[in-house]
Amino acid sequence: MIRIMLITFSYIIFGSCTNNDQKVDTALLVQKEDIKLVAPKLKDNNFFFKDNTLISFYETFANSKVFYKVNNAKYKQYNGPFVISKSSQLSYFCADSDFINSDTISQNYFNTVNFKRFKIEGSEPSEPYLNKGLSALNNIAKADFQFKDEEWIAFKDSVVKFELTVQDIVSQKGTIGFSFLNMQSSWIFKPQKISVEAVNDEGEVFSKQQQVIDSKSISTDGFFYTTIQLEKPSLIYKIEIEQLDSLPSWHPGHGGQPWLFMDEIIVF
Numbered sequence: 001m002i003r004i005m006l007i008t009f010s011y012i013i014f015g016s017c018t019n020n021d022q023k024v025d026t027a028l029l030v031q032k033e034d035i036k037l038v039a040p041k042l043k044d045n046n047f048f049f050k051d052n053t054l055i056s057f058y059e060t061f062a063n064s065k066v067f068y069k070v071n072n073a074k075y076k077q078y079n080g081p082f083v084i085s086k087s088s089q090l091s092y093f094c095a096d097s098d099f100i101n102s103d104t105i106s107q108n109y110f111n112t113v114n115f116k117r118f119k120i121e122g123s124e125p126s127e128p129y130l131n132k133g134l135s136a137l138n139n140i141a142k143a144d145f146q147f148k149d150e151e152w153i154a155f156k157d158s159v160v161k162f163e164l165t166v167q168d169i170v171s172q173k174g175t176i177g178f179s180f181l182n183m184q185s186s187w188i189f190k191p192q193k194i195s196v197e198a199v200n201d202e203g204e205v206f207s208k209q210q211q212v213i214d215s216k217s218i219s220t221d222g223f224f225y226t227t228i229q230l231e232k233p234s235l236i237y238k239i240e241i242e243q244l245d246s247l248p249s250w251h252p253g254h255g256g257q258p259w260l261f262m263d264e265i266i267v268f
């Protein structure tokens, strides 16, 4: 599959301008070295797996190569499908000496064996992205990278609240994972803050953590996954997720309301 960004800008005539009634065409010649490769594309998106999952990439453009690393290992060249069996972060990019390297994509894979089952109540998603409702957030199914994938649910509220009731505390670490989509051109932004409270049977908060996220800056499209670790696990977690009040000043839709897209919450 030939996938190359900005190729349409090669040898494009950028309109024309008039000088002394004489029409002068101005052409912009973009050199190969100025062209940035598009990141490699994964063949299957089995982000949640029980035993292991096979990682493979589609063919890349011409002589470009895929480089990848698992967690903090060194990057190596991709020569064919490989297996991941533990929860890991896969990072990858495309390179060719004649072009600019692609962006690096980082993607989390999860062995679901340690996932804790839980019930979820709270803010309902907004039209037209109701899809599966809150059940999308605890069904151990990852959405595709298309925002129209029905595994996504989306919120317009500036504050979204959930309460999770976990079925058992055995071997639980008190870690909560959150999976979002970041696609700023489609008005889909990461949250700016996530707060988690651990609550006991009497409704008292005995542990809490929050995370502030730079969601305003321009960033590459991709899945956004983050975790919050509490000091002690609980059977009840109260979660508050804050979205930007409005699209930032640099955005073409400045002043409009951004969307918050989620596809899963994970309790370890």
Ligand SMILES: [Ca+2]
Residues within 6 Å of the ligand: 135, 136, 137, 138, 139, 140, 141, 142, 143, 151, 263, 264
């Ligand atoms: Ca899901």
